[in-house]
Amino acid sequence: MTTLAIEGLGKTYADGTEALRGMHLFAHSGEIVALLGGSGCGKTTLLRLAAGLDQPSAGTIAINGREAEGTHPAISAVFQEPRLLPWLSVAHNIGFGGRRVANGERQRRIEDLLQRIGLEGYGGRWPKDLSGGQQQRVAIARALIGHPGILLLDEPFSALDAFTRASLHELVLTLWQDLRPTILIVTHDVDEAVFLADRVVVMRPRPGRVHETMTIALPRPRNKLAAEYDITRRNVLRAIDRSLAEDRVAAAGGGAVSPWV
Amino acid sequence: MKRSLTGLIIPILLCVAWEGAVRFGIAPGRLMPPPSELLRTAISLIRSGDLQTHVAATMSRVGIGFGVGALAGTLVGMLTGGSPVTRRLLDPSIQALRAIPSIAWVPIFILWLGIFELSKLALIALGVFFPVYLGTLSAIEDVDRKLIEVGRVFGLSRAGIMLRITWPAVLPIWIAALRSGLGLGFMFVVAAELMGASEGLGYLLVYGQQMGQADVILVAMIVFALLGKLSDAVLVGVTAPLLRWQDTVRARL
Numbered sequence: 410m411t412t413l414a415i416e417g418l419g420k421t422y423a424d425g426t427e428a429l430r431g432m433h434l435f436a437h438s439g440e441i442v443a444l445l446g447g448s449g450c451g452k453t454t455l456l457r458l459a460a461g462l463d464q465p466s467a468g469t470i471a472i473n474g475r476e477a478e479g480t481h482p483a484i485s486a487v488f489q490e491p492r493l494l495p496w497l498s499v500a501h502n503i504g505f506g507g508r509r510v511a512n513g514e515r516q517r518r519i520e521d522l523l524q525r526i527g528l529e530g531y532g533g534r535w536p537k538d539l540s541g542g543q544q545q546r547v548a549i550a551r552a553l554i555g556h557p558g559i560l561l562l563d564e565p566f567s568a569l570d571a572f573t574r575a576s577l578h579e580l581v582l583t584l585w586q587d588l589r590p591t592i593l594i595v596t597h598d599v600d601e602a603v604f605l606a607d608r609v610v611v612m613r614p615r616p617g618r619v620h621e622t623m624t625i626a627l628p629r630p631r632n633k634l635a636a637e638y639d640i641t642r643r644n645v646l647r648a649i650d651r652s653l654a655e656d657r658v659a660a661a662g663g664g665a666v667s668p669w670v
Numbered sequence: 671m672k673r674s675l676t677g678l679i680i681p682i683l684l685c686v687a688w689e690g691a692v693r694f695g696i697a698p699g700r701l702m703p704p705p706s707e708l709l710r711t712a713i714s715l716i717r718s719g720d721l722q723t724h725v726a727a728t729m730s731r732v733g734i735g736f737g738v739g740a741l742a743g744t745l746v747g748m749l750t751g752g753s754p755v756t757r758r759l760l761d762p763s764i765q766a767l768r769a770i771p772s773i774a775w776v777p778i779f780i781l782w783l784g785i786f787e788l789s790k791l792a793l794i795a796l797g798v799f800f801p802v803y804l805g806t807l808s809a810i811e812d813v814d815r816k817l818i819e820v821g822r823v824f825g826l827s828r829a830g831i832m833l834r835i836t837w838p839a840v841l842p843i844w845i846a847a848l849r850s851g852l853g854l855g856f857m858f859v860v861a862a863e864l865m866g867a868s869e870g871l872g873y874l875l876v877y878g879q880q881m882g883q884a885d886v887i888l889v890a891m892i893v894f895a896l897l898g899k900l901s902d903a904v905l906v907g908v909t910a911p912l913l914r915w916q917d918t919v920r921a922r923l
Contacts, residue, residue: 461822462819484823485823488816488819492817492819494817494820494835494838495915496839496841496915496916497915508825508826535915537915551824555824
């Protein structure tokens with residue numbers, strides 16, 4: 410049971426680039442929140458701040474109501490690339506994420522996760538011997554072995570083909586149903602956001618900020634072919650259109666645009 | 671296996687041609703002793719125990735010089751690569767010293783350390799130091815930041831990151847640096863022994879030259895080649911288990 414509260418979060422890099430401004434977000438325990446936006450929306454910046462990899466320039470991040478600084482044992486992450494440690498076997502890579510778990514229990518979870526990610530018998534292999542999709546599965550297992558309260562996903566499927574991506578969506582949802590981590594996923598893929606998330610936060614660029622938050626009320630398991638799915642998807646697309654229109658107005662110098670829509 | 675045999679074709683052909691050229695009086699055997707005579711010389715040097723003495727002297731110099739130089743290069747490289755501050759502080763001075771050709775240290779080493787063992791070891795250690803230092807430093811700088819972030823996200827301490835991410839990531843380049851350091855160690859032991867020694871393969875070179883015995887010189891050269899190759903193979907063999915995860919390093923051997 411872990412909540413994530415982001416308040417007034419801002420990040421300006423040393424070169425003066427304002428990547429994120431006045432970001433507010435509350436993720437309920439076990440909720441899946443998708444941050445949707447193009448490049449320059451500060452999505453990845455937000456995730457790096459939440460992971461404790463970068464220091465915010467303004468605002469706070471609280472986990473279960475307590476302000477967090479730096480990395481946090483409750484927070485785990487999957488990155489855009491698998492980022493497996495090439496000198497560790499697949500099993501040891503998974504185990505790397507569960508250093509706080511007792512030895513025997515860790516071993517049991519590794520076996521269990523290997524099976525659940527469909528890589529039973531691959532524990533002794535090297536990461537380089539796996540395909541990109543398989544490596545990302547291992548990265549997901551590594552992120553979940555410690556049963557994190559919060560799982561951050563930074564466009565983890567963007568480099569994969571559509572088939573692999575769909576199967577990884579299913580995998581993430583199954584694991585989420587069992588372990589119920591709060592998930593914050595960054596994506597530029599509307600389908601991915603609608604299929605996975607309870608809430609979609611549409612973001613706007615330069616500086617990155619929230620444009621609009623939408624609740625996805627579709628029941629699970631979701632059917633991508635259902636009419637309601639299509640309607641929801643179109644609603645999200647409309648929200649993106651509105652944000653682009655506002656960007657055009659702002660770019661044309663059309664007066665102040667409130668970041669709080 | 672087949673490939674290594676293919677590599678033997680040219681040396682064997684050369685040996686046969688050389689032997690033939692001397693036998694048929696086309697080439698002067700005194701300055702270009704044929705393989706058969708080299709073999710005889712080598713056997714007599716082994717029988718008398720001379721070759722063993724010289725090999726032992728040379729190898730102990732290389733061993734000590736390499737050990738000291740590699741250790742120092744690694745430690746200083748780690749220190750320099752450890753933080754931007756130490757890097758900015760130390761690296762320029764070390765680079766300046768590196769600009770001095772190592773052989774140019776010989777006279778001052780002899781003045782400081784005498785003409786016996788110590789100055790020789792210092793020269794070898796110096797020769798080994800720079801490649802190992804540079805390799806260690808650049809390896810530490812090249813460690814993928816993204817992997818270090820993985821360590822941070824999963825709660826490793828600074829020391830933990832050093833031990834479980836930086837160190838294994840650095841290993842392949844460090845070992846390659848050790849190998850080039852070892853190669854330079856052999857280069858500098860020759861220089862050290864040429865500048866005055868009473869034993870060692872380098873001494874055997876000088877001796878052969880002074881006595882006009884080309885066969886002794888050539889035997890010493892061949893033994894140098896064998897020892898260099900053998901030491902490298904030992905180093906590769908000892909470190910191979912550490913690099914099993916990497917294809918590219920093995921392919922480079």
